[in-house]
Each structure stands twice: as C-alpha cells, then as structure tokens.
Amino acid sequence: MGVSxxxxxxxxxxxxxxxxxxxxxxxxxxxxxxxxxxxxxxxKEATYYSGALLEVKEELVHRxxxxxxxxxxxxxxxxxxxxYSLSDKSLLKMHVEKIEIKQILLAxxxxxxxxxxxxIVSLPAYLAKHMSVDLFKLAAASSYDDLLExxxxxxxxxxxxxxxxxxxNQKVDMAACEAALLTHHxxxxxxxxxxxxxxxxxxxxxTMLYYEIDLHNVSVIYRxxxxxxxxxxxxxxxxxxxxxxxxxxxxxxxLGASDYNEVLNVFDSQSMAKRHYNEGGGSAEQMISxxxxxTHYFSQKTLRFSTMPVVVLFAYMSLLEIExxxxxxxxxxxxxxxxxxxxxxxxxx
Numbered sequence: 001m002g003v004s005x006x007x008x009x010x011x012x013x014x015x016x017x018x019x020x021x022x023x024x025x026x027x028x029x030x031x032x033x034x035x036x037x038x039x040x041x042x043x044k045e046a047t048y049y050s051g052a053l054l055e056v057k058e059e060l061v062h063r064x065x066x067x068x069x070x071x072x073x074x075x076x077x078x079x080x081x082x083x084y085s086l087s088d089k090s091l092l093k094m095h096v097e098k099i100e101i102k103q104i105l106l107a108x109x110x111x112x113x114x115x116x117x118x119x120i121v122s123l124p125a126y127l128a129k130h131m132s133v134d135l136f137k138l139a140a141a142s143s144y145d146d147l148l149e150x151x152x153x154x155x156x157x158x159x160x161x162x163x164x165x166x167x168x169n170q171k172v173d174m175a176a177c178e179a180a181l182l183t184h185h186x187x188x189x190x191x192x193x194x195x196x197x198x199x200x201x202x203x204x205x206x207t208m209l210y211y212e213i214d215l216h217n218v219s220v221i222y223r224x225x226x227x228x229x230x231x232x233x234x235x236x237x238x239x240x241x242x243x244x245x246x247x248x249x250x251x252x253x254x255l256g257a258s259d260y261n262e263v264l265n266v267f268d269s270q271s272m273a274k275r276h277y278n279e280g281g282g283s284a285e286q287m288i289s290x291x292x293x294x295t296h297y298f299s300q301k302t303l304r305f306s307t308m309p310v311v312v313l314f315a316y317m318s319l320l321e322i323e324x325x326x327x328x329x330x331x332x333x334x335x336x337x338x339x340x341x342x343x344x345x346x347x348x349x
Contacts, residue, residue: 007309010084014316017077018303020048022323024349030330031340036063039331049073063335064121067328072126074324075099078317084309090196091310094189095317099124100133101181104156105174107138107147108163112171116142144172159184175220175238183241186213190242197310204302204311208318210244211272211298215291218246218254218267222287226260245272292322292348322348 022030026047033039037058044053052073056065082092103124110116120139128135132154141147144165151157163177186209193205217239224230224238232255239251253266267273272294295318302315326347333343 004309006084010081010309011312013081013084014303014312017048018316018319021319022047022326027326027330027344027347027349030327031343033330033334036061036066036331036335039334040066043327052076063331066331068122068124070324070327070331071124074317074320075124075127077320081313081316090192091314094185094192096127096130097185097188099127100131100156101178101185103131103135103138104133104147104151104160104181105178107141108144108160108172108177109174111141111144111147112174155184156181173237175224179220179238179240182213182216186240186242201308201311204306204308205314207245208298208302208311208314211295213240213242213244214246214272215294216240217244217251218263219287219291221254221257222260222263225257225263232256246270289346289348292325296322296348 030039040058040061043049052069107119110119123135123139134150137150151160159180163172189209193202220238221235224235235255250270254263257263299315299318303312306312329346330343
C-alpha cells in the first residue's frame with residue numbers, strides 16, 4: 001500500500017523542520033552566552049524557535065519561563081504534525097500519557113519532599129485540556145490521599161493505590177512507582193501498535209518503543225548501583241517489566257554487577273551500545289546523556305531511511321525532545337555559572 005497524500009505532506013513537513021534544527025554551530029554559539037536574556041535573544045533571532053518566543057521580552061524572561069516555552073514548542077510541533085495523518089489520534093494520546101505520568105511523578109516526588117507548592121510553578125497549563133488528569137486539582141493536593149482522590153476516575157488510580165504510604169512519615173518508593181506507571185504505559189502502547197499496524201511499520205514502531213524501555217531500564221540500574229548500592233531484587237522492582245531488545249542474560253549480569261562500572265561494561269558488550277560513548281565512571285547526568293546519544297543516533301538513522309509516515313514522526317519527535325533537553329541544559333548550566341565545556345559534555349549533538 002502506498003503512502004497517502006497526507007502522509008507525504010507530513011513527512012515533507014518533518015524533513016523541513018529537521019533541516020531547520022539547532023545545528024552544532026548554534027550550540028557552540030549558545031554556549032558562549034552569558035545569561036538567559038542572551039540565550040533567549042539568539043533563539044528568538046536565529047532559530048526556528050522564533051515563533052514560540054515572539055512575544056517574549058529578553059530582558060524580562062527568567063529561566064523557568066524560557067524552559068516552559070521550549071517545552072511548549074515541542075508540544076505544539078507534535079500537535080501540528082499529528083493532524084496530518086493520525087485521524088484517530090491514538091499515538092497523540094500515547095504521547096499525552098507520557099506527559100501525564102511525568103506530571104504525576106513530579107507531584108509524588110514533591111509530596112515526598114514536603115514541597116508540593118513547587119508543582120504549580122512548573123505546571124504546563126497549555127496541556128490541561130488534553131489530559132485525563134486534572135492538573136489544577138493535582139496542584140492543590142497536600143497528601144498522597146489527596147493525590148489518589150484526584151486520580152480516582154483515571155487509569156492510574158489502581159496503580160498509584162499500591163504505593164499509598166501506611167504512615168505519615170513513610171515515603172513513596174519513587175523508582176517502583178515510576179516503573180509501575182511506565183510498565184502500564186508501554187504495555188498499552190505496544191498492544192496498540194500490534195493491533196493497528198502491520199509489516200515494517202509495526203516492526204519499526206515496536207523497535208523504537210523497545211529502545212525506550214531498555215535505555216530507561218539501563219539508566220535505572222546504573223543510578224541505583226552508583227548512588228544507592230542497591231541489591232538485585234530492589235533494582236528489579238524498579239524496572240519496566242517488559243522484555244525488549246536486551247536479553248535476559250544481559251539484565252541478569254547488570255543486576256548482579258558488583259558496581260556501576262561493571263554495569264557499563266556489560267552494556268558496552270551489547271549491540272545496542274555500539275554507538276554510545278563511554279565516559280568511564282561518569283556521573284548520572286553523563287549516563288543520561290549516553291542513553292540520549294543512542295536514541296539520537298537510532299532516531300536520525302530511522303528518519304533518514306524510513307518511508308513510513310508514522311515512523312518518521314515518531315523518530316523526529318524523539319530528536320526534537322533531545323534538542324529541547326539540550327537547550328534546557330544550556331539554560332540551566334549558564335544560569336548556574338558552569339563552564340562551557342562542562343555544559344557541552346551534557347549535550348547530545
């Protein structure tokens with residue numbers, strides 16, 4: 001079956017946007033900026049973020065506002081592209097679910113820390129109408145029971161109910177809670193792809209989802225080994241429970257590793273890791289960058305060679321999210337006075 005006119009139009013738009021992406025030279029220019037105002041000015045005058053920043057006054061914008069506008073640009077781009085060919089909007093709903101889960105986990109994390117007042121500051125109000133979770137009611141939650149009440153009529157209620165603290169001083173197991181929510185999300189996403197697509201499109205979409213699952217799990221194993229010296233059973237409860245590309249043996253070796261360096265060594269031996277750079281005992285931030293670099297390489301390859309509209313869209317959005325993360329790392333690094341080479345080490349280019 002050939003590609004529809006709307007599918008061709010969407011791919012043409014994606015390739016146009018990809019051609020306007022932030023270049024390596026742009027990143028180096030951004031790294032020389034001294035403050036948020038200068039970063040804003042460059043993004044506004046020299047990149048395709050100009051439309052999103054049109055009404056912004058460089059001298060007045062603060063870090064949080066600029067980061068929110070960058071994230072909104074990503075969302076608005078996805079919304080525009082999805083209108084071309086995804087008439088049932090199911091893939092858009094999958095994308096919204098990931099954002100919902102991110103907001104739920106942020107709320108749980110802030111409740112754990114007793115800092116729920118910080119939720120309203122970062123609340124993406126422009127997404128509220130697209131979500132099944134009432135973000136404004138969630139922002140008003142002052143306890144986990146309040147959070148559960150907000151979630152009562154959503155698909156997340158039963159999952160979150162499993163993590164209800166039994167006493168006021170008990171903290172929610174964040175890693176296990178995240179794993180349960182993401183397992184639910186990816187189970188649904190894979191089932192949808194299996195049902196709605198066939199042939200190369202199905203295989204390509206499933207592969208991209210499998211990459212997301214494995215890279216998330218490897219990051220979790222690394223982080224829990226490095227910072228908490230967690231045992232295999234504790235880590236296993238914190239992983240997305242779906243078999244993806246990495247073998248059972250690879251997971252068992254990483255779970256049984258004596259330290260985080262051994263986790264990296266095991267991962268290095270896997271075919272998925274061939275394009276990553278080993279920082280040799282780097283920080284969790286470097287590990288995340290390493291995972292993003294694999295996604296970046298795989299998504300670029302997919303974008304360049306795929307002829308399937310939905311696959312091209314999926315790959316491009318992965319790249320755009322990495323680009324937004326790069327910009328936010330530059331904003332944060334500049335705001336806190338990090339040297340350009342330190343910020344550069346966190347970027348995926």
